[in-house]
Amino acid sequence: xxxxxxxxxxxxxxxxxxxxxxxxxxxxxxxxxxxxxxxxxxxxxxxxxxxxxxxxxxxxxxxxxxxxxxxxxxxxxxxxxxxxxxxxxxxxxxxxxxxxxxxxxxxxxxxxxxxxxxxxxxxxxxxxxxxxxxxxxxxxxxxxxxxxxxxxxxxxxxxxxxxxxxxxxxxxxxxxxxxxxxxxxxxxxxxxxxxxxxxxxxxxxxxxxxxxxxxxxxxxxxxxxxxxxxxxxxx
Numbered sequence: 001x002x003x004x005x006x007x008x009x010x011x012x013x014x015x016x017x018x019x020x021x022x023x024x025x026x027x028x029x030x031x032x033x034x035x036x037x038x039x040x041x042x043x044x045x046x047x048x049x050x051x052x053x054x055x056x057x058x059x060x061x062x063x064x065x066x067x068x069x070x071x072x073x074x075x076x077x078x079x080x081x082x083x084x085x086x087x088x089x090x091x092x093x094x095x096x097x098x099x100x101x102x103x104x105x106x107x108x109x110x111x112x113x114x115x116x117x118x119x120x121x122x123x124x125x126x127x128x129x130x131x132x133x134x135x136x137x138x139x140x141x142x143x144x145x146x147x148x149x150x151x152x153x154x155x156x157x158x159x160x161x162x163x164x165x166x167x168x169x170x171x172x173x174x175x176x177x178x179x180x181x182x183x184x185x186x187x188x189x190x191x192x193x194x195x196x197x198x199x200x201x202x203x204x205x206x207x208x209x210x211x212x213x214x215x216x217x218x219x220x221x222x223x224x225x226x227x228x229x230x231x232x233x234x235x
Contacts (some may be wrong), residue, residue, distance in 0.1 A: 111154070142157070147176055198213055198217065
């Protein structure tokens with residue numbers, strides 16, 4: 001259907017004949033029903049690939065496109081190339097485009113490669129912290145210690161005393177105490193929020209059990225925070 005349409009539209013005489021008589025020819029015979037057939041002169045030997053190249057390839061096919069016609073005076077010959085020839089001529093173009101496509105794909109993936117390399121290098125260069133507020137055998141923090149000022153417990157590895165002494169140890173313990181206070185403050189806020197939620201639910205549903213649970217809930221981290229603040233002021 002595409003080839004027939006192209007054969008008509010590309011030839012002014014065929015297009016004029018198509019406008020006058022249409023694409024169907026009526027045949028009538030005695031005792032038979034009417035049926036229709038296409039005009040033979042509108043048939044064309046052109047492949048869908050060639051039509052696609054005409055409209056989307058940006059160029060007209062450089063081979064022969066032969067349009068058959070049963071009428072001698074309507075016979076026209078246009079440049080046509082064989083299908084094997086078309087495939088042979090397209091292969092070098094595809095081979096030329098392959099390196100460019102590979103290069104463009106590599107350029108597009110370059111940011112991803114950079115991110116992966118940077119993340120790997122960062123992980124390799126990152127060192128484990130010299131202490132932990134909790135017992136962590138996987139990091140080697142199995143030896144318990146306390147800071148000299150606020151007696152904050154923390155854990156270190158076996159080589160800690162060799163690497164940290166004097167002023168370095170004092171600076172490190174200040175960092176330990178700061179991290180511990182931040183942890184206690186966060187835990188105290190969570191305890192207060194939990195107690196407030198229980199109290200509000202008890203009021204909403206008038207549930208004595210929830211009320212008793214909210215009142216009995218201890219704020220252990222808040223008590224520790226108050227104790228640390230008192231020690232810090234006393235020190």
